[in-house]
Amino acid sequence: MSDELLAIADRVVAMAKPGEQIEAVVVRGTETEIRVFGGDVESLSSAQSQGVGIRIVVDGRQGFAYAGSLDESAIAETLADARDNVSFATFDEFAGLAEPDGVVIPVLDLHRDAMVSFATADKIALAIELERVVMAADPRISGIESAEYADSISEAAIASSAGIRTTGSETSCFLATYAMATEGDETQTGFGFSVGREPSDLTPSAAAIEAAERATRMLGAVQPPSGRLTVVLDPWVTAQFLGILGYTLDGESVLKGRSLFADRLGESVGSSLLTLIDDPTDVRSFTATDADGEGLAARRNVLIENGVLQKFVHNAYSARRAGTVSTGNAVRGFKSTPSVGCLSVSLVPGISEPAALIAGIDDGVLVQEVSGLHSGVNPVSGDFSTGAEGLRIRNGELAEPVREFTIASTMQKMLRDIQAVGSDLQFLPMNATGVSLVVADLAVSGS
Amino acid sequence: MIEQSVLEEVLGVAMRTGGEFAEVFAEDRRNASAVLDDGRVEELTSGRDRGAGIRVVVGDTTGFAHTADLTEAGLIAAAEAAAAAARGGGGGTNVVALDRRSASRGYDIETYPGDVPKARKVELLGRANDAARAVGGAISQVSVSYGDNRRHILVANSDGLFVEDDTVRTFFAVSCVATGDAGMQTGRESVGHTIGFEMFDMYDVDQLARNAADRALTKLAARPAPSGQMPVVIGSGGGGVLFHEACGHGLEADLVAKGASVFRGRVGQQVASKGVTVVDDGTMEREWGNIAVDDEGNPAQRNVLIEDGVLTDYMWDHLRARKEGRRSSGNGRRQSYQNLPMVRMTNTYLLTGEEDPESIIASTPKGVYVKHLGGGQVNTATGDFVFGMTEAYLIEDGKITEPLREGNLIGNGPEVLQRIDALGNDFAMGPPGTCGKDGQGVPVGDGVPTLRVSSLTIGGTAA
Numbered sequence: 001m002s003d004e005l006l007a008i009a010d011r012v013v014a015m016a017k018p019g020e021q022i023e024a025v026v027v028r029g030t031e032t033e034i035r036v037f038g039g040d041v042e043s044l045s046s047a048q049s050q051g052v053g054i055r056i057v058v059d060g061r062q063g064f065a066y067a068g069s070l071d072e073s074a075i076a077e078t079l080a081d082a083r084d085n086v087s088f089a090t091f092d093e094f095a096g097l098a099e100p101d102g103v104v105i106p107v108l109d110l111h112r113d114a115m116v117s118f119a120t121a122d123k124i125a126l127a128i129e130l131e132r133v134v135m136a137a138d139p140r141i142s143g144i145e146s147a148e149y150a151d152s153i154s155e156a157a158i159a160s161s162a163g164i165r166t167t168g169s170e171t172s173c174f175l176a177t178y179a180m181a182t183e184g185d186e187t188q189t190g191f192g193f194s195v196g197r198e199p200s201d202l203t204p205s206a207a208a209i210e211a212a213e214r215a216t217r218m219l220g221a222v223q224p225p226s227g228r229l230t231v232v233l234d235p236w237v238t239a240q241f242l243g244i245l246g247y248t249l250d251g252e253s254v255l256k257g258r259s260l261f262a263d264r265l266g267e268s269v270g271s272s273l274l275t276l277i278d279d280p281t282d283v284r285s286f287t288a289t290d291a292d293g294e295g296l297a298a299r300r301n302v303l304i305e306n307g308v309l310q311k312f313v314h315n316a317y318s319a320r321r322a323g324t325v326s327t328g329n330a331v332r333g334f335k336s337t338p339s340v341g342c343l344s345v346s347l348v349p350g351i352s353e354p355a356a357l358i359a360g361i362d363d364g365v366l367v368q369e370v371s372g373l374h375s376g377v378n379p380v381s382g383d384f385s386t387g388a389e390g391l392r393i394r395n396g397e398l399a400e401p402v403r404e405f406t407i408a409s410t411m412q413k414m415l416r417d418i419q420a421v422g423s424d425l426q427f428l429p430m431n432a433t434g435v436s437l438v439v440a441d442l443a444v445s446g447s
Numbered sequence: 448m449i450e451q452s453v454l455e456e457v458l459g460v461a462m463r464t465g466g467e468f469a470e471v472f473a474e475d476r477r478n479a480s481a482v483l484d485d486g487r488v489e490e491l492t493s494g495r496d497r498g499a500g501i502r503v504v505v506g507d508t509t510g511f512a513h514t515a516d517l518t519e520a521g522l523i524a525a526a527e528a529a530a531a532a533a534r535g536g537g538g539g540t541n542v543v544a545l546d547r548r549s550a551s552r553g554y555d556i557e558t559y560p561g562d563v564p565k566a567r568k569v570e571l572l573g574r575a576n577d578a579a580r581a582v583g584g585a586i587s588q589v590s591v592s593y594g595d596n597r598r599h600i601l602v603a604n605s606d607g608l609f610v611e612d613d614t615v616r617t618f619f620a621v622s623c624v625a626t627g628d629a630g631m632q633t634g635r636e637s638v639g640h641t642i643g644f645e646m647f648d649m650y651d652v653d654q655l656a657r658n659a660a661d662r663a664l665t666k667l668a669a670r671p672a673p674s675g676q677m678p679v680v681i682g683s684g685g686g687g688v689l690f691h692e693a694c695g696h697g698l699e700a701d702l703v704a705k706g707a708s709v710f711r712g713r714v715g716q717q718v719a720s721k722g723v724t725v726v727d728d729g730t731m732e733r734e735w736g737n738i739a740v741d742d743e744g745n746p747a748q749r750n751v752l753i754e755d756g757v758l759t760d761y762m763w764d765h766l767r768a769r770k771e772g773r774r775s776s777g778n779g780r781r782q783s784y785q786n787l788p789m790v791r792m793t794n795t796y797l798l799t800g801e802e803d804p805e806s807i808i809a810s811t812p813k814g815v816y817v818k819h820l821g822g823g824q825v826n827t828a829t830g831d832f833v834f835g836m837t838e839a840y841l842i843e844d845g846k847i848t849e850p851l852r853e854g855n856l857i858g859n860g861p862e863v864l865q866r867i868d869a870l871g872n873d874f875a876m877g878p879p880g881t882c883g884k885d886g887q888g889v890p891v892g893d894g895v896p897t898l899r900v901s902s903l904t905i906g907g908t909a910a
Contacts, residue, residue, distance in 0.1 A: 037705070038507070043787055044532040045511040062489070068496040069515045077495070085491035088569045092487050120532075145707040145828060146885075180707060180828055187709070189828045223904070226675045256485045257588045258624055260631065335494055375822040375835025376855030376906060380624055380633045385672070385854035385906040387824070387833035404831050406857050406906025408674065443908040445674035445857075 002155045002167035008070060009159035012054060015079060016161050021057040023097050023160035023294075026050075026070065027334045032120070033150045036127040044124070053334035054082040057096055061089040066335045097162040098294035098316035098326060098338075105166060105297040106281050108290045112198035115171035116153055122199065123149050126175060130204040134179045134192075137212030140219065142182035145189060149175050151199075158295035166295040171197050172286060174429045175207050181215035188221065188401075190214025190368075195286050195429050214368060218389060221401035224446040230364035230419065231407055231442045232357055232393065235426035235434025237370050238347070242432040245411065246278070246342035247379045249303050250329075251314035253340075255321055260382045260412060261309055269309045270415030273350065276304040278313060278329070280343035287344045287431040293332035298343060301327050307415075315340045346433035350421035354436045357420050364393040365402060365444060382411040405446035409439075417441050448473050448611070449499075451545055453519045454603040457501070458543040461526040462605055466503040466533060468769070469526070469543075470604040472742060473499040473517060474784040479560065480594040483572035491565060500784040501525045503533040504766065510534070513785045545609035550746070552739035554732050556615045558644040560595035567644075568593050571652050575621050578653035582660035585667060587631070588624035591656070595644070602744030610744045616735070616890060617646045618879060621656045625663035632669065632852075634662025635837065639879030639890070641737035662819075662838050669850040672839065672907025678814035679856065679903040680807055680842065684875030685819040687893025690725055691795050691882065692823040692832040693860040694718070698752050698760075699778075699790040699884075700767040702827050709830035709861055710758060718758045719864035722800060725753040727762055729777055729793035735879035736794035736892035743779035743788050750776045753864075764790045782887035792882060796894035800870020804897035807869045809845040815905055816840045816847050817856075822880070830860040833906075855906040863900055871897030 005026040012024035028050040035042040052075055053066040063085030067074040089095075127149040134144055151173035159165045176193040192211030194202045233241060253259040261269060280289045280298040289298050294316055303311050314322060315330035315338050330338035358366065371387040378384075385408040392399040409417070422436030454471055461469035478494040499522060500513040510532030514525040560568075575591040595617045603609045620637035636659040640646050681689060697708040710718065719725070729738045729747030738747045743765045751759050763771075764779030767790060780791035808816060821835030839851040876894035 040506075041508045041534070043509040043511060045513075045787060046528055046532055047511075047513045047785060049513075049785065050515065064490050065493040067494065068498065074495070078493075081493040085493060085565070088481070088488060088491045088565050090483075090487040090489075092489075143706045145702075145705060178707075182706075187706070187828045189707075189826060226910075257626070258631070336492070337490055371824040371826065371831075372822070372833035372835060372855045372857075375820075375824070376833065376853065378633060378853050380631050381666075381853065382630065383853045385835075385908075387831065387855055387857045387906070389831070403829070404857055404859055404904065406674070406833070406855055406904065408672075408854055408906050408908045443674050445904055445906045447676060447904075 002157055002169050005155060005157035006159060006165065006167050009157045012075060012079060013159045013161050019058055021097050021161050023055040025053040025156065025158050025334050027154065027156045029152060029154035031152045032123060033148060034123055034127045035146060035148045036131050039128060041124055051334040052078060054078050055337055056082045056086050058086050060091045060093055060095045061086050062095045063089060064337045094317055094321040096320065097160045098164060098296055098330065100163045101296055101325060103297040103299060105290050108281060108283050108288060110170040110197065110283060110288060110290065112171050114198040114200065115151060115173060118199050126199060126202060126204055130175050130177055130208050133205050133208035134177055134212050137209055138181065138216050140181045140183055140216050141179055141212055142187065143180045145178035145180055147177040164295035166291045168290055173199055173202060175202050175204055177207060177211045179211040179215040181219055183219045186219060188215050188218035190218065193429060195427060217391065218401045218403065221389065221403040223404045224392065224402040224444060226445050228441050229444050230361050230438065230440045232364060232366045233437045233439065234366060234368045235424060235436055236428065237367050238437040239428050239430060239432040239434035240370060240373055242345045242347065243430065244373065244377055244379050246345045249312050250340045251312040251318035251322055254312050255318055258380050264309045267309055268307050270304060270307045271418035272307045273421050274304055274307050274415060274418050275348040276345065277302050277348065278342040278345045282344065284427050285344040285433060286427060286429050289343060292328045293330035293338045296326055296328045299328045313340060313342055342431065344431055347421050347435050349423050349425050349435050351423055352420060354422050354424055357422055357436055357438050358393055358398060359396040361393045362395055366390045366393055366398060367407060384409050384411050384414060405444055408443045408445065414439050448475055448599060448601045449517060451547065451609065453522065454609065455543050455545055457522045457526045458603065458605050460523050461501060461503045461530050464530045466505055466530060468504040468605055470502050470602065471499055472784055473601040474598065476596060476598045477561065478596045480592065481568050481572060482592045483576050484590040485588065486576065488569055488572060496783060498784045499525065501529045502787060503529045505533040508533050509787065511787050543605050544607055545603055546607045547609045550610050550612040550739040552737065556643040559615060560617055560644045561597060563644045571647065575652045575656040578656035579621055579623050579660040582657055583664060585625045585627055585664055586623050586660050587626040590622045592620050594618040600742065604744065608744045610740055612739045614641060615643050616641050617643060619655065621659040623660045623663040625667050627667035632663050632666035634659045634666065637878045639735045640733050641735060642733050665850045666852065669852045671909040672851040672854045673905050673909045674907045676902045676904050678811050678899060678901055680811055680814060680816045680897065680899045681895060682816065682818040683804060683871060683873040683897045684877045684894060686817060687796055687877045687895045688820045688823045688834050688880065690797055690895065691792060691893050692825040692834055693863050694725060694753065695792050695795050696825050697827045697830065697860055698762055700761040700763045701790045703761050704767060707828045713758050714760065716758055717756050718861060719753050719756040720867040721756045722870055723753060723756050723864065723867055724751065724798040726751050726798065727792050727795045731794040731892065734794045734876060734892040735890050738793060741777045741779045742781045743775065745775045745777045745779065747793065748777040762790050762792065764788055780889045782889055786887050789884065791884065791889050792891050794892035797896065799872055799874035799896040802869055802871050804871035804873050807871055807897055807899050808842060808847060811842050811845060811899065814842040815851065816842050825860065831857065832860055833857045857904045857906060863903065866901040867898055868901045869899040873897055
């Protein structure tokens with residue numbers, strides 16, 4: 001199937017005029033999303049989508065255009081638009097496409113035929129089972145805000161006049177639910193999910209029970225007093241923090257003076273317990289991939305090792321400008337030119353179970369959910385402030401639920417204040433992996 | 448975009464397996480954008496997305512399929528897929544006769560951005576970059592972006608509705624980084640309207656750039672925000688997102704119906720301080736959230752949600768309204784033809800009050816003045832919401848004093864609405880926003896006069 005896409009990409013590249021570098025990204029996907037409510041299907045969406053993105057570089061100037069169609073006429077129009085856009089870009093001596101770098105594209109088990117052949121009725125059954133187990137988990141469960149099954153089968157091809165020719169195919173699926181627990185006038189929510197490459201990887205009951213537990217344990221939550229506390233970030237929260245941290249290590253942010261770690265390579269930037277890797281070749285990761293957005297091999301990069309900053313991630317452009325080589329971190333869809341970013345960022349886990357981490361804390365808070373990361377965290381300045389909810393920790397044990405408070409620090413300080421990394425790696429439907437993380441001295445703002 | 452006879456045929460196919468309602472939503476959207484960053488115009492991007500989404504409703508189940516193939520065969524295949532997804536059991540023939548209506552937004556686009564030479568758009572980027580950098584040496588980085596889009600939609604459904612609309616939006620933003628002894632800070636200014644290139648007759652690009660630069664420079668001297676509760680004054684035009692999060696989402700009928708809103712069952716009750724009137728208004732001319740018809744073909748409306756503190760109504764889309772036997776409020780929106788519509792806001796704002804804004808600040812002994820809010824987020828089931836402060840100052844002895852570093856504020860919607868104790872007479876709309884719900888982004892506007900909340904929790908680090 002991907003061969004057909006590669007043939008389209010090849011045809012675009014063959015239309016290069018003398019002096020033009022051309023790159024074509026061609027994608028096609030099938031997605032299903034099923035939402036259930038009250039034991040029945042609320043909505044079932046099934047869709048095929050496709051698209052092409054064409055990048056042209058002529059004499060140090062770049063133009064781009066895309067279309068959500070693979071029709072010959074749409075491709076011709078897109079090519080003409082990209083060509084026309086070239087003349088308006090500023091000359092940039094580093095502009096250009098990725099060149100093959102000799103790194104062999106890893107063979108990863110990312111496509112499962114079992115996903116392709118899984119019947120719609122069975123997908124519906126998984127979602128209904130998810131809702132059923134949530135509702136049965138506890139008498140205080142009053143309903144669900146959502147319970148859904150979603151899957152995606154995608155294929156992509158990239159070809160360029162620089163000699164790139166790659167194809168890839170991936171399948172993935174997940175179950176996710178938001179449960180509501182009610183007691184008197186009070187309602188609390190909690191979520192649970194399960195991810196996989198094929199439906200047999202999914203465990204609806206685990207996702208359902210997690211959602212029900214997270215919701216019910218928040219009942220009776222109060223606003224905590226303000227103060228400075230040791231905070232345990234649960235895996236879901238840690239993953240969101242790592243996603244933002246990844247931004248500060250992107251080579252383009254560094255070059256453009258937007259990274260707070262710009263001049264710190266080789267220096268200690270955090271606790272010696274902190275080892276941060278970006279490894280899209282780990283097939284357990286939801287965003288695992290064999291090649292990056294420019295068709296170069298995906299690879300495992302160690303970014304911070306025992307607290308010492310080792311590496312920034314790069315695509316071909318940022319690498320050329322920084323005088324280094326691409327780390328295989330071009331990020332893109334067909335609607336944009338490649339940017340730079342971490343593909344699948346993770347902490348190297350420690351040896352302690354979450355219960356052991358909590359047992360070592362006299363006075364703290366376990367944060368199970370954060371909100372407003374996009375509005376209260378600034379990856380340029382490092383200022384960090386988010387809404388939070390979770391459970392107090394007293395004398396090494398989980399205590400009363402707390403809500404309507406914020407946790408705040410700076411990202412620079414948080415990395416130094418890491419006290420422990422848990423052993424509980426959790427793979428999530430996002431480009432970062434979760435693990436419990438203990439951070440000292442966060443400002444808790446409440447009553 | 449599609450012949451009426453083809454639409455009627457396709458809707459007939461969609462209804463053939465027992466559908467109670469079927470709809471074709473077709474879209475042809477052209478995007479253009481240009482980015483200048485680090486002193487270079489990095490690229491111009493042009494894009495086109497064209498396709499149709501078809502939904503079929505049977506009982507409480509909606510089947511949906513979309514296609515980029517707008518031929519009769521492509522549409523019929525999508526209709527069959529949507530009908531199969533809705534699992535209708537019945538049979539028979541369905542004849543759909545469409546009644547074509549026109550959509551009107553009460554004003555004309557003066558200059559379609561597609562008719563403007565690309566060089567003129569690029570020139571704006573350069574001007575803004577030069578103006579921002581001219582503000583001072585501490586400005587270490589500037590990024591400028593320009594965007595426009597033209598979205599032609601067509602909605603036809605089995606109730607006979609048939610309407611088309613053409614919407615043009617134009618957007619411009621400047622982001623600056625300032626570097627000082629204590630690190631880097633950022634400042635941003637953005638404008639966006641549902642109009643064409645005439646937007647640049649309304650704004651001086653150089654001034655927008657200077658505003659962004661000034662915000663970044665101001666924050667270089669900022670001190671950490673306080674932590675704990677105190678009065679918060681929100682500046683005119685800077686903080687409509689407060690109402691978007693504190694009550695807007697909670698008044699969306701789909702969330703209410705699932706019991707996932709703290710405002711469930713509270714119509715007719717006093718949910719906010721007297722004097723507080725909150726409106727969602729898709730008809731607001733030229734604003735970012737303006738629509739002529741929503742993405743279900745219903746005309747935009749001005750809907751009063753809270754009047755003098757009393758909850759008057761929720762916002763409705765076709766599906767929720769149909770279930771309750773009432774009319775849609777014109778709030779059914781979707782990101783693109785690839786998505787199902789749901790209840791969404793348009794332009795959400797608080798009506799102006801009577802107090803002098805200066806006296807509101809002067810009568811606040813100690814607190815925080817938030818001139819510009821960032822984004823926010825709400826859990827509608829609990830009512831807890833956060834919003835960011837991108838430009839804020841301390842109020843000491845009734846005067847605005849030191850600038851504060853960024854952070855979130857947190858509160859509970861129903862509590863905060865009751866704590867509004869001052870409303871200024873200086874209403875203004877704020878910058879353009881993108882509201883995300885279930886992964887779909889749609890353009891929204893918001894506005895407020897200067898107002899005070901008697902107590903909110905500030906998420907800073909200072910004691």
